[in-house]
Amino acid sequence: MYNSDIAPSRISWTRLTGHLGFALLTLAFAAWSWVALSVHLAGSALAIAQAGVAVAVLAALVMRVRARRWGWGLLGVIAATVLGWYATITPQSDLDWASDVARSMTAEQEGDIVTLHDVRDFDWHGVSEADERWITRTVDLSQLHSVDMLTSVWDSPNIAHLLVSFGFADGQRIVFSVETRKEAHESFNVTGGFFRQFELVLLATTEEDAIKLRTNHRQEDVRLYPVNLNEQQRRDLFQSFIALGNDLAETPRFYNTLTANCTTTVYKLAQVIKPGLTLDWRLVASGHLPAYVDTMGGFADPMPIKDRMTRSAITDRVKHYDGPLYSHVIRGTVLP
Numbered sequence: 001m002y003n004s005d006i007a008p009s010r011i012s013w014t015r016l017t018g019h020l021g022f023a024l025l026t027l028a029f030a031a032w033s034w035v036a037l038s039v040h041l042a043g044s045a046l047a048i049a050q051a052g053v054a055v056a057v058l059a060a061l062v063m064r065v066r067a068r069r070w071g072w073g074l075l076g077v078i079a080a081t082v083l084g085w086y087a088t089i090t091p092q093s094d095l096d097w098a099s100d101v102a103r104s105m106t107a108e109q110e111g112d113i114v115t116l117h118d119v120r121d122f123d124w125h126g127v128s129e130a131d132e133r134w135i136t137r138t139v140d141l142s143q144l145h146s147v148d149m150l151t152s153v154w155d156s157p158n159i160a161h162l163l164v165s166f167g168f169a170d171g172q173r174i175v176f177s178v179e180t181r182k183e184a185h186e187s188f189n190v191t192g193g194f195f196r197q198f199e200l201v202l203l204a205t206t207e208e209d210a211i212k213l214r215t216n217h218r219q220e221d222v223r224l225y226p227v228n229l230n231e232q233q234r235r236d237l238f239q240s241f242i243a244l245g246n247d248l249a250e251t252p253r254f255y256n257t258l259t260a261n262c263t264t265t266v267y268k269l270a271q272v273i274k275p276g277l278t279l280d281w282r283l284v285a286s287g288h289l290p291a292y293v294d295t296m297g298g299f300a301d302p303m304p305i306k307d308r309m310t311r312s313a314i315t316d317r318v319k320h321y322d323g324p325l326y327s328h329v330i331r332g333t334v335l336p
Contacts, residue, residue: 022064026075030057033082039195040089053082089196091252101181103134104249105204107242112141114242116174120205124213137204143169144234146226149269150175152214153221153287160287162262163210164269165224166238173327175210176241177203178262180255193257200255200264202245207327215315215330216322223312224330225290228300229272237272244268258284273298 030053037049056078064071093104103118116137122130146167151160165175180188181201192198203210214220229237244264255261266286270277274296282292290312291305299308314330321329321336328334 018068019064022071022075023061026057026060026064029075029079029082030054033078035191036082036086036195039192039197053078086196091196091199091254093199093249093252095199096184098182098184098186099132100130101179101201101203104181104201105176105242105245106249107245109239109242114139114141114238116204116242118204119174120203120209122205122209122213124209124217127213127217137172137174139166139168139172139174140170141235141238144231144238145169147229147234147237149225149227149290149293150211151223151225151286151289154218156287157221158285158287160289161214162265162269162286162289164237164241164265165207165211166234173207175203175205175207176245176265177205177210178244178265179203180261190257193255193261196254198255200248200253200260202241202248204241204245207330211330212318212326215318216320219315219319221313222315223290223309224314225293225299225308225312227269227273227293227298233272237268240268240272262286269293270296 033053034050037046037053041049056074060071060074060078063074100120100122103120105119106117108115108117116139119135119137121133121135123133124130144166148165148167150163150165152163153160161177163175163177165173167173179201180193181199182188186192186198188198211222215222253260263284263286266283266289270283270293273293277296280292282288290309293299294305294308303311317332318326318329318336323329323336325334329336
């Protein structure tokens with residue numbers, strides 16, 4: 001039975017809810033577009049583009065109230081225009097890169113012998129000053145005897161940069177680090193990391209470069225954890241890194257603050273320790289990764305995680321050391 005007192009009220013609430021939902025969706029897309037434009041445009045081009053989006057969004061909101069289908073139609077045109085422009089932003093490999101990420105690691109393998117090209121071996125004199133040196137290293141996978149996970153915290157203890165160091169019987173150590181590939185005029189910012197501002201690069205470095213930069217010059221909270229892997233797991237993990245390096249050198253990709261960063265390293269490490277691993281929040285909140293690896297049995301000696309984290313701290317031990325035995329000092333086998 002038709003109730004004339006209730007039906008109009010329901011209709012008006014339905015319309016109001018529809019208008020509100022459309023407005024929220026439109027404004028959210030406008031905000032995303034505004035930020036994306038600000039990352040990639042500047043000056044008059046930015047002003048014109050943002051003004052165009054603002055006018056179009058306002059028109060879509062007004063049109064939605066007067067004619068619902070026209071409102072959706074105009075929003076579709078706005079989205080197609082902005083997303084079409086955004087799709088033209090593609091990753092590059094031949095830009096004027098910052099010196100510390102100027103070269104992308106590549107590798108060749110014949111049997112157990114791997115030749116690594118463009119291994120960074122900078123001699124850092126400060127946070128941003130270094131004698132630059134790129135070298136070639138040859139390693140024998142049959143002599144790969146250790147893997148260490150290093151976390152480096154520079155601000156929030158919930159977020160850490162992850163590095164993985166491979167040790168060989170002849171004394172060589174190779175560190176892999178997935179990083180932002182900035183252009184010479186750029187500096188890192190989190191917003192740009194969400195909006196295709198930076199490419200992704202895999203660096204292969206010496207410990208005296210990437211780790212010493214963080215302990216001695218940036219004086220970040222760096223911790224070193226020996227990882228409990230068997231011979232095949234160590235080999236598989238190393239080869240996964242060189243495959244990633246070769247792939248990035250051939251097909252550049254964008255860095256993303258959440259989905260394509262050192263989390264790539266975290267997930268590779270976790271998958272080798274325990275294949276078929278389900279996703280966990282600590283794979284993103286990488287400052288908590290040691291506790292996660294501990295629960296998977298990734299460390300050899302059982303101990304409370306607080307004791308493990310205390311024992312793993314290396315910055316205070318080595319931050320004033322400038323001798324030739326850096327790799328031994330950070331592991332406590334030689335006193336500074």
